Amino acid sequence: MLKIAWSPIFAHPLPLGHRFPMEKYQLLPEQLMYEGTATEANFFAPELVEERWIVNTHESEYWEKLRTLSLSKSEIRKTGFPLSSELVSREVHIMAGSIQAAIYAIDYGIGMNIAGGTHHAFTNRGEGFCLLNDLAITANYLLENKLAKKVLIIDLDVHQGNGTAEIFQETPEVFTFSMHGKANYPMHKEKSDLDVELDxxxxxxxxxxxxDENLNQVLKTFTPDFILYQSGVDILETDKLGRLSVSIQGLRTRDNMVLDLAKEMQIPIMCCMGGGYSPQIKDIIEGHAQVYRLAQDIFF
Structure with missing residues (x-):
C-alpha cells in the first residue's frame, strides 16, 4: 500500500499575501482523495523522532537557537518565514514524515511525503523556506541504522539543493544530484556531486x-540502494519563479522516468514535494498530484 506522510500542521498559517503557497498542503491530500488516488488508509501522521537525528545533521547550536526561537532577525529573514514555535513544530513533523515514509519505502518500494524537500537548509542555518533539511536527516538516518549503504538524492526542484550539497560535501555514501536553473536562486551555488545547470x-x-542521460549515468556509476527524490514542480512553464518552459506533460514524464527506474532497478524511493509557485494554485496541485498517480500505477 502507498503510504503518505501528512499532518494538518503542514499547512501552517502565514501572513496574508505571503508568497509561499502553504495552502497546497491541505488541498493536495484533499484532491488525491477526491479523485480516488488515495484514501484515508494511505495517509499516516508522522510520529516525532528523537532530537538526536536533528543534531546528527544540523549543528547543535543552530538547532538550539531554532528550538528556543533565538534566531537573529537576519537569520529569520533568510528563512522567508515568520519564526514561531508552531513553525518549528511543523518542520520537525515534516522531517519525521520523510524518515517514516522512507521506512515504508523499504517494505512497499515507495513512500511519500505531502511536504518536505527542504533542500535549502544547511548544517548551521535555514534559507529559502527551509529550516531543517529533511532529505539530509533522512539520508543520515538510513545510513546510521544500516537501512541503506549508498543513498542517491535526486533533486529536480528548479532551485539548486544548496543546503543538501553543503551537508554532504564529504560523505561518499551520499550522492547529491541537482538539476536546476543556472541563473535562478540561489545565486551562489554549492557544489553537488553532480550539478546540471539549465538555461x-x-x-x-x-x-x-x-x-535521461545524467540520471542513468549516476545510477550506473554510483549504484545506490536507496533514492530520496525531491520532485519540485517549479520547473513548470506556469511557475512565476521557475524561469523554465516545461509543460505539465513534461513534468509527468520526468516523474515517470524517476519512479520507473527506481521500480525497474528495485531501489526503494522516498518522494517529497519540494517547491511550486504557479500563480494558479490548481496548477501547483495538478503538478504535485500526478506523481502520486504515477506511484500508484507503477508500484501497486
Whole structure:
C-alpha cells in the first residue's frame, strides 16, 4: 500500500499575501482523495523522532537557537518565514514524515511525503523556506541504522539543493544530484556531486534528454540502494519563479522516468514535494498530484 506522510500542521498559517503557497498542503491530500488516488488508509501522521537525528545533521547550536526561537532577525529573514514555535513544530513533523515514509519505502518500494524537500537548509542555518533539511536527516538516518549503504538524492526542484550539497560535501555514501536553473536562486551555488545547470526557457525535449542521460549515468556509476527524490514542480512553464518552459506533460514524464527506474532497478524511493509557485494554485496541485498517480500505477 502507498503510504503518505501528512499532518494538518503542514499547512501552517502565514501572513496574508505571503508568497509561499502553504495552502497546497491541505488541498493536495484533499484532491488525491477526491479523485480516488488515495484514501484515508494511505495517509499516516508522522510520529516525532528523537532530537538526536536533528543534531546528527544540523549543528547543535543552530538547532538550539531554532528550538528556543533565538534566531537573529537576519537569520529569520533568510528563512522567508515568520519564526514561531508552531513553525518549528511543523518542520520537525515534516522531517519525521520523510524518515517514516522512507521506512515504508523499504517494505512497499515507495513512500511519500505531502511536504518536505527542504533542500535549502544547511548544517548551521535555514534559507529559502527551509529550516531543517529533511532529505539530509533522512539520508543520515538510513545510513546510521544500516537501512541503506549508498543513498542517491535526486533533486529536480528548479532551485539548486544548496543546503543538501553543503551537508554532504564529504560523505561518499551520499550522492547529491541537482538539476536546476543556472541563473535562478540561489545565486551562489554549492557544489553537488553532480550539478546540471539549465538555461532559462528550457523546454520539455532538452530537459528530459538531460535528465535521461545524467540520471542513468549516476545510477550506473554510483549504484545506490536507496533514492530520496525531491520532485519540485517549479520547473513548470506556469511557475512565476521557475524561469523554465516545461509543460505539465513534461513534468509527468520526468516523474515517470524517476519512479520507473527506481521500480525497474528495485531501489526503494522516498518522494517529497519540494517547491511550486504557479500563480494558479490548481496548477501547483495538478503538478504535485500526478506523481502520486504515477506511484500508484507503477508500484501497486
Amino acid at each position: 532559462d526557457g528550457m523546454k520539455d525535449f532538452e530537459y528530459l534528454k538531460l535528465l
